[in-house]
Amino acid sequence: MVDEPKTYNQAITNENWKKAMLTEIQALQDNHTWELTELPAGKTPIGCKWVYKLKMKSDGSIERYKARLVAKGYTQQLGIDYIETFSPVARITTIRTFLAVASSRSWHVHQLDVNNAFLHGDLTEEVYMTLPPGFNTEKPNQVCRLLRSLYGLKQASRQWNEKLCTALLSIGFDQSKSDPSLFTKGKGDKFIAVLVYVDDILVTSPNISQITDLKSFLDETFSIKDLGKVGYFLGIEAVMNSSGLHLSQRKYALDILTEEGFLECKPVNTPMVPGHQLQHDDGVPLADVSKYRRLVGRLLYLTATRPDIAYTVQQLSQYIDAPTDSHLSAAHRVLRYIKSSLGQGLFYPKGVDLQLNVFSDSDWASCVDTRKSITGYCIFLGTSLISWKSKKQATVSRSSSEAEYRALATTVCEVQ
Structure with missing residues (x-):
């Protein structure tokens, strides 16, 4: 298993990570993300760092090495470096409804990813950043004046969403009032719907040419990665066949079991002991509460396709402020139940x-x-x-x- 480096000095020794960093820098320069300048008097530059992530396929193999230059947005000052930060994302209910309708009507469902999405947002504020680690200039004491948004900036997500919304509205899409992340256009065979979750996009239409035309427009405007038919979206595995669409989080569930050391555990048939009620002061307080909180947080996301554990996880969530060994034992039983039903999920039939x-x-x-x-x-x-x-x-x-x-x-x- 390849380890993800924590620092630039660790990454620079590996050719794959070095290549990933060069690709990121090239993308930033091609996008005119910044310009080099002297730091004006009275201005304080924010820092930046490299973040490394292995992108995995649903079968657990490595898809690519990803290096991301991230601004240290936590040092930004409200009213000086940023004003507004809110940006909508699609509700999980909207995603499930989107897929259920598409499956019922036997529509084409494709997914795509926008390359360096946050870099497309335009900045209205005057923001300066220190030079990236490993990036040198001929003149000393220079900084980067950001012209486009960068990952890590507090306003980055908002600026990107505004840019994408403007582009979709310009070609005739209507934005949903119930969920601003959903866009629709046309009727009948000309109907097409787009669902946005930051830089991950789902597109559905009864006419494949409608999807192809939209992909061409987005690629010309932003540069996209065409991922083809929906297969793995936000950690959810989608398998389409002649009878319908099956959604599950099998890989995510396996990751939880592996991290908690329950991969070889004995399975059980129910997520909770029938009739058992948890109480706040039941048991001995845990010395390290972070482990319990992380486990419950991961189980909460697993309920995106697992309604069978929703009640049990709701019960466990009541005690994250002061968990005990009894609560942890109940959480471990959920893991044993998941082991017995790894591929369980949702099925959306056709017709x-x-x-x-x-x-x-x-x-x-x-x-x-x-x-x-x-x-x-x-x-x-x-x-x-x-x-x-x-x-x-x-x-x-x-x-x-x-x-x-x-x-x-x-x-x-x-x-x-």
Whole structure:
């Protein structure tokens, strides 16, 4: 297994990482990301560093070596180096709905990645940065004045999203009011939909020529990497066949088991002991709480395609402030359950009716610590499960009817 270097001095000894850094610098220069200049009086440059990442395929093999030059945005000053930072990303429910509709209608679904996406954003602020490690100039004491946004800058994601939105709107796309990351255009055979998650993009259309034309436009405007038919998106494996689309996070689940040392564990049939209720002060407090918090965080993302563990992970999430050995033991049982069902996920069949079917429920005062109730719902588009939730209610309900009404209100909000 190849290790990812932590510093520039470690990376420079490896030809693959050296080549990756040269490729990144060349991309930055071709994009006119900065200009070299003397630092004006009264200005303080922000720092930068190299970040190294191995890009893996779904089968675990190395796809490519990636070196990214990242600005130390945490040193930026509000009102001087940046103003606004917010940038939308697609909701996971929107992604599942997007794929469910496409699968039902037997549309083409392709994915693409924008090369050096954040570098395309234009900066309106005057930002100076120190020279990248390993980058030398003929004149001493020079700095980089950033003309384009750079990874690590607080406003980088916002500037890129604004640039992409402007480009899509300019060619006739309509931006969804429910989720600003979704863009649609045309009707019938001319219909095309685009879903954006930072620099990862999904495109679907009944007409492959529509997708091809959009790819050509985006490649001319930004330079993209065409990844073809959807296969591995945001850690989710998508397999399309004649009967429909199957979504799973098998590789992600394997990574969790490997990291926690549960790859050879004995599997169990349920994620939680039936009837067992966790309590806040149940057990001995953990000396190192970070391990528990990281595990629960990773399990939370696994629920993107695993509704079967949603309730259990919701229970575990209640105790991240002060976890005990009892809570950790319950989390380990989830890992043993995952071992028994690694490839389990969602299936979106072809040719089904797209009628919404919604189910809502709640318990009453089940939390022994707060006496709050838990809301649960699941929403189907035809037979495709697109949204679900298990969450503790914000206030104490004084009756089971009140708890049910709160659950219904939450469900209706999601449906709308």
